[in-house]
Amino acid sequence: MADLLPPPVDRPAYAGRWLTDAADMAPFLMDWRRRWTGRALAVAQPDDTAGVAAVMRWCHARGVAVVPQGGNTGLSGGSVPDESGRAVVLSLTRMARVREIDTDNDTLTVEAGCTLRAAQEAAAAAGRLLPLSLAAEGSCTIGGNLATNAGGVQVLRYGNARELCLGLEVVLPDGQVWDGLRGLRKDNTGYDLRHLFIGSEGTLGIITTAVLKLYPRPADRANALVAVADPEAATALLRLARQAAGDALTAFELISHTSLSLVLRHMPACRTPLADASPWYVLIELSAPASAAPPQQTLEHLLEQALGQGLAADAAVAATGAQFAALWALRENISEAQAAEGKTIKHDIALPISAIADFVRETDAAIAHAFPAARLVVFGHLGDGNLHYNLSPAEGVDAADTAAQAAFLADEPALNRLVHDAVARRGGSISAEHGLGVLRRDEAARYKSPVERSLMRAIKQAIDPRGLLNPGKLLAKVDAAAESAP
Ligand code: FAD
């Protein structure tokens, strides 16, 4: 008879929302690429750190898995649960307050669910720059940025999310709170725990608040779109730009002809300022304080040299703020434009900058030979040695033709192997900034040494011995010893 009674109303007690209705939970269960859809026991949205701790204690006591989620813009499937329906999604978006700005210490203390754009705006209102910048900044959150160690378009000048973080507050799998909110640039008091949680993709703890570094706002900025023959010329131009501009060099982005063409086709507001098409382009940005040489002047001088040395075929320097934004729109809309052409196969690779041109030459040729129907859409942060070495179905394949799209995706494992083996041969990484999630989890195990894998396993076992935090992400099944522990 007891089975016929309604189940007891059991949920953690905290301030915030606890969603169990299917329609309410749906937006939290599918990723941005619409590639992974899961199910959940509930979606918890606490209002504060005490609430996060209450949810973690409740889950820990019941052996319930927890999937942390920020803006759900991650590209590797790390932010959504699996199909078991046994996990709680812990969404941080109601924890979005700016706790403090210290303009003497040049730090911003901000809760994990604050969007990157809101954090940038808070810094700007205090006359400072938060330099992390990426196309998803309107939706992605500081917690997600740190959990994935996000990169973006200014890493060349200011470093990635890890380098911008001085302190963290983290809720551990059993609900304990670690207060590491120190705004210190020097602190040699043992293991630097914050670095364990940065880039851990929600597998070790819940980041609830962070202390981030702020910088002076540059007085002036300038950018240009430059036509170059190939990645070799682009690399030579990067060398020249470093020499000519030094610290003023803020971004150096490579864009293939195909990538730019997709933007011009799908984004009606976007126009190229260059008269002739080129196989490759570079988008350069310089920025500088008032005391330094005006960036536009430095940029024009640099481009004169590049044209004179035959490194560039043509260049357009933005003359107004609107033109500056229009040039960036050409770069920032590539992902959206590529998505409009059907399914995508993405490779987020890092290489020594000196190996990029050779990698592109060899891998482009190998793909053209083995997969003639696949179309390369290559772009990325050349200044950081990071390429988005992406593929789309052949020109003219209908995005709505599900059979053709499935046939394209059927080649994904073989394409991944070809690309990632070429990366590994050159000492590169198969995930530069998007993390492993579920997308690269198993492949990463193939390319990491046994020593590296056993150290990662030991860290997981020490902090999350019951394997409750984001199970099935980052660590390959063979490495996730904790998950099968009793
Ligand atoms: P989510 O997608 O919600 O989560 C990502 C991972 O972090 C998951 O594993 C999740 O479990 C974990 N997580 C989230 N919040 C927390 C928390 N508080 N505590 C612990 N774990 C947590 N990325 C780049 O690096 N550079 C780019 O240039 C870039 N451009 C992009 C452009 C577009 C159009 C899109 C859609 C994405 C882009 N990304 C880029 C990827 C994505 O925006 C970043 O990975 C971002 O940092 C994810 O933040 P989020 O809040 O959306 O995290």
Ligand code: ZN
């Ligand atoms: Zn990127």
